[in-house]
Amino acid sequence: MTEPIERTARYQDDLARLLAALEPVQRAEVLDGVREHIDAALAEVGHAPTDADVDRILGELGSPGMVVEAALAERPAAEGAAGVGAAPAGGSWREQLMGRWVPPVALLLLLVGGALMLWGFPLLLVAVGIVMVVASPLWVGREQLWAAIALPLCSSMFLGHMLFMRWRVWLGPFTPADIIGIFCTAAALVLVAVLWVRGARRARRYRRDDRLAAGLEQAS
Amino acid sequence: MVPGEDAILTNLRRGVLEYCVLASLRDGASYGRDIARGLAADGVLIGGEGTLYPLLSRLRRSGWVETSWQESSAGPPRRYYTVTREGERALETFQSAWTPFRTAVDTALGAEEP
Known part of the structure; x- marks a missing residue:
């Protein structure tokens, strides 16, 4: 992907984030319209687009903030009355799972619940954690699979290893099972760290975009 | 505080721009970039061509325009917008209200007749 094309993609990504508060159909329609506009403008250039071409095309479109301001003004009355902070219809619980508290709570539920899974009751913690990571927009695709499946499995091995080690200390040297336990422990901790960082970063970005969208609405 | 020219234009566009879009489609279907241009x-x-798309989305939801896809000689297929019968009626109603409104504003502002 060339640099000018990357800039048009970044513009669309910024716009998509800023439009998060809109009703999904309207949001998709605006994003599609802008994407088609950019595609048509690039096709009219007639050669590989340069930075100057992209400057002109994006300049004519206006900043993502301008488009968002126009989109907020076009929202249906009922949705507008609910305010920017309100979730789109049918998506309130999903919006709730975009907060900064979600990564620590969901991941610790999976880590602790997974570690104590063999005792029965903590399975409930794992179930709640899985629902949170799958429903939250803070993680996507493979991240959700890693969090929902690999993390509690690795974590349960961690407990198995710890219990096993307590006995092994008195019984003899390291065995392959110890090595697997140590590996799973490390994998669980790395998973928690990576997913925590990614989730927290997206939560911060959603929060910033929400504030920006609210500011734009107040200014309009 | 005295509002700037941009703020005044933003307010004036509300309620008017949608009819300008409908008027631009009176002579035939057109695609987003062409309408914006x-x-x-x-x-x-x-103010910015991108601000047209939220409006087009609302006009489509209102049933005043409809869309269809057409092949393009340059680039990917394009979504064409066509004004519906209801959109035409809305435009006629606006035009009948607009002329006396414009005259009244010109009169109030003391503008000279052309």
């Missing part, structure tokens, strides 16, 4: 030519009706 026509309306943005003088820099008065729309």
